[in-house]
Amino acid sequence: MRRTRRLLLLAGLVAAVAAVPATVVAQAAVAPAAATPTASFAKVSDWGSGWEGRYTITNGGSTALTSWRVQFDLPAGTTVGSHWNATLTSSGQRHTFGNLSWNGRIAPGASVTFGFIGAGPGAPNGCQLNGQPCGGGTGPTPTPTATPTGVPPTVPPGGRTPVAANGQLRVCGRQLCNAAGKAIQLRGMSTHGIQWYADCATPASLDVLAREWQADVLRISMYIQEGGYETDPRRFTDMVHDYIELATARGMYAIVDWHMLTPGDPNHNLERARTFFAEIADRHRAKNNVIYEIANEPNGDGVTWSTIKGYADQIIPVIRTRDADAVVLVGTPDWSSLGASGSGGGADVIAANPVSAGNVMYVFHFYAASHDDYYLDTVSRAAELLPLFVTEFGTQDYSGDGPNDFVMAQRYLDLFASRKISWVNWNFSDDFRSGAVFTEGTCAAGAFGGTARLKEAGLWIRDRIRTPDDF
Structure with missing residues (x-):
């Protein structure tokens, strides 16, 4: 039961971990930030009948965002199930995700993520971030490397x-x-x-x-x-x-x-x-x-x-x-x-x-x-x-x-x-x-x-x- 932990790991890895955004999953390298905030989508996992989607909101501007709201449409027959790191309201196939009390502020150059489970075909389209085009758009669905x-x-x-x-x-x-x-x-x-x-x-x-x-x-x-x-x-x-x-x-x-x-x-x-x-x-x-x-x-x-x-x-x-x-x-x-x-x-x-x-x-x-x-x-x-x-x-x-x-x-x-x-x-x-x-x-x-x-x-x-x- 008594286990000593490798202290060298603590010295070497805490600094590395601290540089990772506060999400569980390591993200792909982000291109240099645009002049305005962007929201980019990826399917990080797909099992046929459903999939896990993630939006990454990046503040490419020079001033901090104090709140954010991402809206998009899903094709008919595609639904949203559980979600995390955001609020959700839906009207038909239009879905609106908003920040929580602790992740609304995004400093210049920083990013936050939220995710959800989708069921059915297709992916988000018509994305808007705070009423403006998401900029990052809906990229191609990556194949999970593992x-x-x-x-x-x-x-x-x-x-x-x-x-x-x-x-x-x-x-x-x-x-x-x-x-x-x-x-x-x-x-x-x-x-x-x-x-x-x-x-x-x-x-x-x-x-x-x-x-x-x-x-x-x-x-x-x-x-x-x-x-x-x-x-x-x-x-x-x-x-x-x-x-x-x-x-x-x-x-x-x-x-x-x-x-x-x-x-x-x-x-x-x-x-x-x-x-x-x-x-x-x-x-x-x-x-x-x-x-x-x-x-x-x-x-x-x-x-x-x-x-x-x-x-x-x-x-x-x-x-x-x-x-x-x-x-x-x-x-x-x-x-x-x-x-x-x-x-x-x-x-x-x-x-x-x-x-x-x-x-x-x-x-x-x-x-x-x-x-x-x-x-x-x-x-x-x-x-x-x-x-x-x-x-x-x-x-x-x-x-x-x-x-x-x-x-x-x-x-x-x-x-x-x-x-x-x-x-x-x-x-x-x-x-x-x-x-x-x-x-x-x-x-x-x-x-x-x-x-x-x-x-x-x-x-x-x-x-x-x-x-x-x-x-």
Whole structure:
């Protein structure tokens, strides 16, 4: 569970990440700015029955824009679904997107983006920005660089996405159940820290995760310290907004991971968590695919279950007043080991004094090369007392590196299958450690499809995610 992060990455990459606009996806190079503001459109993903569109508004003028409004027409039979980073009003086939309170001002030379999901043929036409021609126009639809040969842009086999098949999830007894009350198991991947590896979680890579790997769930790992949220709350909150929309567009569930690690007391970030979860829950309250993980790995001396419960009892109401139905995941003592890695309290302690809310599950993490039968027995016994969700595991040691222990990892997965305990693997990146699924350089190359650029652990976990779901 305890992992040191590569500090050289932090030094080298924070500066690079800071230069990227506040969107999840790296943009193509923008031509020198025109003398007036422009709005340019691109289809960044297309799966046959639908597509993801993005407008980039660039202020090429010499004074700041204080607000913006983009209007365009869509052909008959083409509709707009979910959207993000903008307001939307529609009249027939004419659609008007406007700025939100936080992204209306665009300094000279700067850009903002908004996106939406379209269904049907065609693309926007007749675009106007603040009543004037958009200038950037509707360019040709680019081919996503990472859509691999042999991976058709369609929904997963069976014709229904995980969210379409299951709807709003809820906790029933000690199980995760779908809208019909059936106990289900979700399987998927976690991003690495989005401050370091945003280029590994893009529309193209998530197309592969959803359609080729047939994942049910994406865990969005937002660190709080280590160059994460505390350095730029607005930017990281916007990144999470975008990732939720990307997962939604692909029919996957989205776990919003408040990735607190150091300091290990979740109360250190209590006020930050209040602010963050209030905005996330408020904006996405109408969605049925968002799951909130409110404390990744509580740890350290004095961080007992009582400490964690006190934090959870303050954060869960922030979410519940905005999103009454979503499942909330609560970390457990000693790096979410259910107390197995220390003395913060195990499943019996938690069960005797649970959080003061319903629709809650408790988190377990393990790394197969470090966490042996004692940990396996711990989670097996805990499953008799608590609803569990494994939001992070690896086939290596607790650093996320070293040799893989696939035999031990399979024993865990067999237990989870028998108990219908959902799991998420760490991690969907090209980090140098053996726990990252892609070989180094994959994300910069955009070569996500197929198996040629997967590490040994990537091949192993891909095969296990792709096994048929029992929905």
